[in-house]
Amino acid sequence: MESLQGLLRETWHFYKKTLILVSRGSKIYYAWCFSLLAIIIAGFIFYWKQHEMGLLETNMTDQVSWGLYIANFTYLVGMAAAAVLLVIPAYIYQFKPIKEIVVLGELFAASCMVMAILFVMVDLGRLDRFWHMLPFIGSMNFPASLLAWDVLALNGYLFLNLLIPIYLLVKSYYGKKPNWKFILPFILLSIPWAVGIHTVTAFLYNGLAARPFWNASILAPRFLASAFCSGPAIIIIIFQIIRRVSAIKIEDSALFKVAELIAYSMFLNLFLLGAEIFKEYYSGTVHMASFKYLFEGLHHHNELVPWIWAAMAMNVTAFILFLIPSTRKRLSTLNLGCLLIIVGVWIEKGPGFVIPGFVPDPLGEIHEYVPNLVEFMVSFGIWALGLLIFTLLMKVAIPIETGEFSHTEYEKERPYLRPH
Amino acid sequence: MSNKNYTRREFIRNLSVTALAGLSLPLLSSCSREEAEDFLQKHFLEMTEEEKERVIAKLEQRYLEQYGRKFQISTQEALPETLWGYGLELSRCVGCRRCVYACANENNTSRYARQLHWIRVLRLKRGNLINLEDSEHYYAPETVPEKGFIYLPVQCQHCQNPPCVKACPIHATWQEPDGIVVVDYNWCIGCRYCIAACPYKGRVFNWAEPNLPKDEVNPNVHYLGNRPRMKCAVEKCTFCIQRVRAGRYPACVEACPTGARKFGNLLDPKSEIRYIIERKRVFRLREDLNTESRFYYFFES
Numbered sequence A: 001m002e003s004l005q006g007l008l009r010e011t012w013h014f015y016k017k018t019l020i021l022v023s024r025g026s027k028i029y030y031a032w033c034f035s036l037l038a039i040i041i042a043g044f045i046f047y048w049k050q051h052e053m054g055l056l057e058t059n060m061t062d063q064v065s066w067g068l069y070i071a072n073f074t075y076l077v078g079m080a081a082a083a084v085l086l087v088i089p090a091y092i093y094q095f096k097p098i099k100e101i102v103v104l105g106e107l108f109a110a111s112c113m114v115m116a117i118l119f120v121m122v123d124l125g126r127l128d129r130f131w132h133m134l135p136f137i138g139s140m141n142f143p144a145s146l147l148a149w150d151v152l153a154l155n156g157y158l159f160l161n162l163l164i165p166i167y168l169l170v171k172s173y174y175g176k177k178p179n180w181k182f183i184l185p186f187i188l189l190s191i192p193w194a195v196g197i198h199t200v201t202a203f204l205y206n207g208l209a210a211r212p213f214w215n216a217s218i219l220a221p222r223f224l225a226s227a228f229c230s231g232p233a234i235i236i237i238i239f240q241i242i243r244r245v246s247a248i249k250i251e252d253s254a255l256f257k258v259a260e261l262i263a264y265s266m267f268l269n270l271f272l273l274g275a276e277i278f279k280e281y282y283s284g285t286v287h288m289a290s291f292k293y294l295f296e297g298l299h300h301h302n303e304l305v306p307w308i309w310a311a312m313a314m315n316v317t318a319f320i321l322f323l324i325p326s327t328r329k330r331l332s333t334l335n336l337g338c339l340l341i342i343v344g345v346w347i348e349k350g351p352g353f354v355i356p357g358f359v360p361d362p363l364g365e366i367h368e369y370v371p372n373l374v375e376f377m378v379s380f381g382i383w384a385l386g387l388l389i390f391t392l393l394m395k396v397a398i399p400i401e402t403g404e405f406s407h408t409e410y411e412k413e414r415p416y417l418r419p420h
Numbered sequence B: 001m002s003n004k005n006y007t008r009r010e011f012i013r014n015l016s017v018t019a020l021a022g023l024s025l026p027l028l029s030s031c032s033r034e035e036a037e038d039f040l041q042k043h044f045l046e047m048t049e050e051e052k053e054r055v056i057a058k059l060e061q062r063y064l065e066q067y068g069r070k071f072q073i074s075t076q077e078a079l080p081e082t083l084w085g086y087g088l089e090l091s092r093c094v095g096c097r098r099c100v101y102a103c104a105n106e107n108n109t110s111r112y113a114r115q116l117h118w119i120r121v122l123r124l125k126r127g128n129l130i131n132l133e134d135s136e137h138y139y140a141p142e143t144v145p146e147k148g149f150i151y152l153p154v155q156c157q158h159c160q161n162p163p164c165v166k167a168c169p170i171h172a173t174w175q176e177p178d179g180i181v182v183v184d185y186n187w188c189i190g191c192r193y194c195i196a197a198c199p200y201k202g203r204v205f206n207w208a209e210p211n212l213p214k215d216e217v218n219p220n221v222h223y224l225g226n227r228p229r230m231k232c233a234v235e236k237c238t239f240c241i242q243r244v245r246a247g248r249y250p251a252c253v254e255a256c257p258t259g260a261r262k263f264g265n266l267l268d269p270k271s272e273i274r275y276i277i278e279r280k281r282v283f284r285l286r287e288d289l290n291t292e293s294r295f296y297y298f299f300e301s
Helices: A002-023 A027-053 A068-081 A084-092 A102-123 A127-133 A146-173 A180-206 A219-245 A252-283 A286-295 A305-323 A331-349 A351-358 A373-402 A407-413 B002-030 B033-040 B049-067 B098-107 B163-167 B193-197 B251-255 B272-279
Strands: B072-074 B084-089 B120-125 B149-154 B173-175 B181-183 B203-205 B220-222 B234-236 B261-265 B281-283 B295-299
Touching: A002 A373, A027 A373, A068 A102, A068 A146, A068 A180, A068 A219, A068 A331, A068 A351, A068 A373, A084 A102, A084 A180, A084 A219, A084 A252, A102 A146, A102 A219, A102 A373, A146 A180, A146 A373, A180 A219, A219 A252, A219 A305, A219 A331, A219 A373, A252 A286, A252 A305, A252 A331, A286 A305, A286 A351, A305 A331, A305 A351, A331 A351, B049 B072, B084 B272, B098 B120, B098 B251, B163 B173, B163 B193, B181 B234, B193 B203, B251 B261, B261 B272, B272 B295
Parallel strands: B072 B220, B084 B295
Antiparallel strands: B084 B261, B120 B149, B173 B181, B203 B234, B281 B295
8 A cells, every 4th residue: 555655656756747847948949849839730720621621621532542641651650660770779789879869769759650640540531430440349351451450550569669668768767777578579579560560551552453553562672761761860860959959968979870771771772763663664564654654744744753853863862971981970961961861752752652653543544633731731730749749758758868857866855755 | 644645646536537527528518419329330231120220210311301302211132143243335335424424313422512423434545445544534525426436434343352342441341242342431431542442443532521412312222322421431333232122224224325334143144244245255344453343345246
């Protein structure tokens, strides 16, 4: 009884301190959080309009039936999967500079997962029937439907990436060593699971014989390769921000290591894309139409052409920047490369991947799709929400990591609570 | 000390109970009994007979209020020993689109602010049938047929191996024993994965609340077929399930002025569709995708 009371007291104290931690900060912190909040509210207002009127409020049609939402979803699943690039060197190879920050990477993955799931939810026409999808309660078409697989894979990955960092952080908060026998299996599971979520997401498209553009077996490896570019690129930027605004130390060597991994991944990504382009163009069958639409334009419809070539230029430039050690190990060129990759890969596997799957459609109709204001605002809202969640998580996780926020501090305040 | 603890615990408990009640109260009060029932409505195949009757009664009442007509909503099951097949004689089709509009009238599809059609007629240049990239969907000449063109009507092909049914994450669409692929409009969550999966563009989506003028409704409907639909659920050709299970031809078959459209029971050796398959040169669209469609195109031999 006494210990239960102690536990409750401690938990209450933890929550109270957490609330204080997230509610206090510098002016920049407030400005950042409130701007995000404003974008979230704006996005929600636009979403509400879409929810009331139906998806007619977007620019999607029976021809291009998925658009900006599913494009963002695909990209974010990759972002989340990329946390594995920190997990492997940290836990398997015990690479110290990365081990110190791996928890932050896992929380980043969890935030991406939340965004990815939200992008699917806003794309649903009938959110009120969402429960039909829940395992055991609804009637999930498992294992036949890849979308059912994706629901399980994404939620499982979200669970793992909340469980692992929260467990490690709470242990660290109590100043105790984690019980590796308990948590290591979950960490090891999270590695294949990360590959799994992106593979399942690739298969979601890959399995559709009706869409030759997606029906290529190279898709899953391509997805993984591009994810291992964009995810780490954003992590490099985030870590630099974190070490500037907080007491946490993140060594340059950790950043450079990650950048080196990006260089390899980008090589693979470009190679796989090249292999696909060769196959399509050399064989030159009618299935090439979507590729043609993307890279050259089809029957004078060429809306995506400038975007994909910009993405190609960005990816190749970033690859060169990260390949040469001197540009990789200079923060200015490193950050330039990261930005190029974040945008380049977003174009390539977001709109540049989803839209050509629908153009031309199975009956040969060419219908061009440009997202409208509603879709942009809802998307910005979700991105802002993800960033806010990540910011608040960091606001608690970083002081625990640096030892500023711990149970020991609490004990000092209340000496009578110490064990006899 | 312990006193203070209890207060705190009580406080937390009270707080959470209040929060829960406060959150659910507006939800419950804004939600009428009928809305709550709609929300919790089961999958059609899991309903008992009484539940089906209740749902039908509710829908009939609702349609009466909305369209001012008394609807007959059938839930008739598949006839025994029946597997429907469709035949379309390409050499006879003149591209008049009478089937398209007969279908819309029969099946209560949305008329505007997304006009939905379950049949699409493609105009192809003579000399080409497989590559549909050069097809014209919106041809509008003074008169049809036009010189140098042929017409290819496409609708749901009711595949024996339907990619859409495989794709649906929640069993909202399935194949009936008589081969008709149907949708439970009240179960569909509107993810549109089936639209992406269909190689024939056989499915369309109600992007908003459908617009069906009162004087254009057809009140003879089937629950899994042409009953008026709602926003953001998918729909498709059902071979006019409300007609064929009552011994009539699909509306498109009746409407075709050239007699290009044929329909019948594939299991009946004496049916017209069996005659066609056995004696004409038939083919099916996208046979290479192994969908095993039950929609046979043919030419006069």
